[in-house]
Amino acid sequence: MGIRNIVTNEDPILRKKSRVVTEINERIKILAEDLVETMREADGLGLAAPQVGVLRRVAVVQVGEELHVMINPEVKESEGEQLSDEGCLSVPGLAGRVYRPLKVRVSYTRPDGSVAEVESEGLEAVAFCHEIDHLDGILFTDKAEEIKSVHSEDSDEDSDKSSGEDADEAGDKSVGEEDKLSDGVSEEGERREL
Numbered sequence: 192m193g194i195r196n197i198v199t200n201e202d203p204i205l206r207k208k209s210r211v212v213t214e215i216n217e218r219i220k221i222l223a224e225d226l227v228e229t230m231r232e233a234d235g236l237g238l239a240a241p242q243v244g245v246l247r248r249v250a251v252v253q254v255g256e257e258l259h260v261m262i263n264p265e266v267k268e269s270e271g272e273q274l275s276d277e278g279c280l281s282v283p284g285l286a287g288r289v290y291r292p293l294k295v296r297v298s299y300t301r302p303d304g305s306v307a308e309v310e311s312e313g314l315e316a317v318a319f320c321h322e323i324d325h326l327d328g329i330l331f332t333d334k335a336e337e338i339k340s341v342h343s344e345d346s347d348e349d350s351d352k353s354s355g356e357d358a359d360e361a362g363d364k365s366v367g368e369e370d371k372l373s374d375g376v377s378e379e380g381e382r383r384e385l
Contacts, residue, residue: 223251
């Protein structure tokens with residue numbers, strides 16, 4: 192168990208479809224725990240197994256207090272539309288405006304084998320869709336209406352950070368429709384990536 196390296200968009204694994212988990216064994220449980228630790232260390236809102244180099248349908252999302260550790264997640268229903276500013280831990284330095292459902296109903300299996308069905312909206316709905324896209328080899332840049340380079344105040348022109356490093360101490364952050372301000376930066380001046 193521990194923090195794993197996050198692969199970046201140059202890695203072809205991010206473009207592959209993840210395999211369904213047919214057995215929740217110790218390796219899958221460790222992967223799930225590592226995703227949680229890695230997401231929190233990177234100050235993200237979510238993380239999917241392909242982002243740490245594993246082609247299994249496992250992802251985590253935490254917007255607010257509730258943590259969702261998901262095995263074989265699926266969007267069962269969606270409703271409405273929202274335009275959100277998104278970033279991604281695997282696509283450092285870029286942000287884009289992406290149309291996502293306003294509300295989603297997601298089902299998944301927890302690591303203990305129980306089945307969950309969650310209804311969410313706003314930023315959490317964005318996070319669910321973003322992470323499930325990763326499991327299908329889709330990056331937010333594939334769906335973005337516009338993509339722009341984002342740099343922290345501390346970075347200089349040639350600051351290319353290696354995978355897993357943040358552009359600044361606050362980390363890159365994804366901003367949902369309700370939190371969106373110009374340039375996708377919250378009132379606190381920080382971004383969170385999915």
